[in-house]
Structures are given as C-alpha cells and as structure tokens.
Amino acid sequence: MLNFLPAPLRGILAGLILALNTLFWCWPLFALALLKVLLPVPRIQRTLRFGMHWIAESWMAVNSFWMDLVQRTRWDVTGLEHVDMRHSYLVTSNHQSWADILMLQYQLSRRMPILKFFLKQELIWVPVIGLCWWALEFPFMKRFSKEYLERHPEKRGQDLITTRKACERYRTNPVSVFNFLEGTRFTQAKHDQQVSPYRYLLKPRAGGIAFVFDAMGEQLHAVIDVTIHYPGGAPSFWDLLSGRIEQAVMRIHAQPVPEQFLHRNYDQDEQYRLEFQQWVNQLWRDKDEELEALHQAFPPK
Secondary structure, eight states, X not given: OOTTSOHHHHHHHHHHHHHHHHHHHHHHHHHHHHHHHHOOXXXXXXXXXXXXXHHHXXXXXXXXXXXXXXXXXXXXXXXXXXXXXXXXXXXXXXXOOTTHHHHHHHHHBTTBSOXXXXXXXXXXXXXXXXXXXXXTTOOEEOOOOHHHHHHOGGGTTHHHHHHHHHHHHGGGSOOEXXXXXTSSOOOHHHHHHHTOSSSSOOOOOXXXXXXXXXXXXXXXXXEEEEEEEOTTOOOOHHHHHTTOOOEEEEEEEEEOOOGGGTTOOTTTOHHHHHHHXXXXXXXXXXXXXXXXXXXXXXXXX
C-alpha cells in the first residue's frame, strides 16, 4: 500500500505503471493480431483470439494490482454469481466517470469474457491503445448527425452493418458485448439539458443494444445489468490514479434475453422499435430506483 505517499505522487506512480503495463503487453498482442491477419484459418484464428484475450486479461490484472497499491477501495458487490467464462453476454451499466471502465474490469475480469465496448471511430487514432482495441476486435462505430443523414440518407443503417460484422466475429469465442446505454458520462448539466425523467441517469439510447440482439441474440446467454454507485461522488480518472476512491458499490443483475426481440429489425419494424424502447425505459426506471436506494444505504461520508 502506498497510501502513506501524497496523492499527487501516488497518481504519478500509478499513471507510470499504467503506461508501462500498456506498452509491455501491446507488442505480443500486435504479434498475434498480425498472425491472425496472415493465417485466415478459422481454427487457428480461434486459438489466436484466446491468446489475445489472455493478454488483455493480464493487462487488466496489472491494473488491478496498481489500483490496490495506491488505495484499497472498499467494495460492496453483489451478483457476481450470475456470470462465468463459458457464455456470451450483453452487458450494460450506468456511466458516471472515466474510471467506470477500469472499475468494471477490476470486478469482472476473468469472471466473464472480456468486455468489448462500442467505441467512436475516432478513438482508433488514440496512440497505442487504439490499435489494441482494433486488434481485440472492439466494434468502432461512426456516428452521423441528424443533419448529415438528411443530406446523405444512404448512410442510414451503417452502425447496424458495423455491429453485425463485429458480432459475426464473436460467434467462435464467448464474448461480453458492452454498451453504456446513456452514451456519455452523467453530469448535472447534461441531465438538465436533456430534461431527463430520471434522477440519477441520462436518457438511454436503445439502438445500440437492439442491433446486438438482432445480430447475435440467440448466442447471448443473458443480459447483465450493472449499477455502479460511488458514495463519495463520481470520481475523475485522476482520483482513480491517485487512490481517492475510498468506496464503490456494484450491483449485478441478470435477466434472460427477451425472446420477443429475436429475429426482428430495429430500423424497419416500428412496432418492435416502440416495444424495445419501452423495455429499455423500464430497465432504466428500475436502475434509477436502485440508485436512489443505494444513495440512502451508502450516504456520503
């Protein structure tokens, strides 16, 4: 434990370990990715994917080590029994901080297949880590504005095509497809701008996970819904690095994939789109009530 050090020094040391950890593991990851490109044999590619996932899990394990080193966060977690390494899942969570991803990986790594996030296409240019995401077959999504789609209607549905291609690659290995339904981190300013009907959440965006149901619904074992609460308030990424997250609460729920949503098209079936949005909105109402209960049970100290 390095909690005897000043927080800024802990943050610098943790940031250095994170950078070195990433640089160390990226090279074997890139080597296996190159082999996967050069050897398009399904059995070989399946084996290489397992190797690449092991590398990613090792990177996460080192991150968990430095997270404990700078500050051993007090965790209150329920629901880990709902997941295992043998099945594929659709996973979603509320989103409050850049720290959320590493906090999710801390609890879920090597307990379920690695989380594969939907990423903005621009993130592929992030030095080193962008190529790592590409090598691990994270789906990169190109978002178009409503105005752009009005001028270029032929671009409608491109996200669905990208999602389907990504999900096709996931059929040979168990995978956890992750999507932040809010699409962005919660802030009070965004909440007010949206006039969100929820107390602790932004409005959910249903399209992304609807496309996953459409592309690989029968492959999914369950929908895993995670609720994260920080009693000390939403931390920044610097708070994570410097060991200032004293307590974190995580509730993990599983529910079956709704059979009525299989083999239907979100883009073209208006009735299905309405039913799916109602299902997502109910999921979010339940999460909002759970967050209210967690705020009462774990008040700020």
